[in-house]
Amino acid sequence: MKAKIVITPKKAVLDPQGKTVQTALEHMGYTGVAGVHVGKYIEIDLAPGTDKVAAATALDDAARKFLSNPVIEDYKLEIVD
Amino acid sequence: MKAKIVITPKKAVLDPQGKTVQTALEHMGYTGVAGVHVGKYIEIDLAPGTDKVAAATALDDAARKFLSNPVIEDYKLEIVD
Numbered sequence: 001m002k003a004k005i006v007i008t009p010k011k012a013v014l015d016p017q018g019k020t021v022q023t024a025l026e027h028m029g030y031t032g033v034a035g036v037h038v039g040k041y042i043e044i045d046l047a048p049g050t051d052k053v054a055a056a057t058a059l060d061d062a063a064r065k066f067l068s069n070p071v072i073e074d075y076k077l078e079i080v081d
Numbered sequence: 082m083k084a085k086i087v088i089t090p091k092k093a094v095l096d097p098q099g100k101t102v103q104t105a106l107e108h109m110g111y112t113g114v115a116g117v118h119v120g121k122y123i124e125i126d127l128a129p130g131t132d133k134v135a136a137a138t139a140l141d142d143a144a145r146k147f148l149s150n151p152v153i154e155d156y157k158l159e160i161v162d
Contacts, residue, residue: 033125042120044116
């Protein structure tokens with residue numbers, strides 16, 4: 001079982017890394033890009049037999065408290081088998 | 082239409098950021114964690130009417146050439162409507 005956490009900057013927050021990637025793609029000659037957001041991806045391998053609900057609760061807590069900065073970032077937690 | 086690129090360190094490569102998150106989770110009292118991998122997440126908004134196949138080809142190229150470092154990182158590209 002795995003937990004996947006995706007952390008992205010909020011839409012209203014300046015994203016210089018995303019802007020850089022967008023410019024790079026345009027320089028590469030690829031022009032169909034309307035916007036780029038760069039964030040973090042955290043994949044957590046859960047020990048076999050872990051309770052899915054307990055894991056979701058604990059990891060949601062962790063994501064809010066120290067993996068993301070809720071002032072400027074959004075996060076999305078997903079538990080997959 | 083959106084493209085999502087997830088870049089993670091290869092399994093054989095040392096991942097100090099992942100190790101740090103794992104230790105932090107253990108200190109938080111959550112022990113069901115077997116391993117943590119920290120990578121990058123890039124979300125690309127594609128202009129309306131973009132050709133899906135052409136976008137996939139160009140972005141795969143970009144992911145391999147400059148968004149990831151193929152020596153130490155794996156990437157996964159996904160185009161969603």
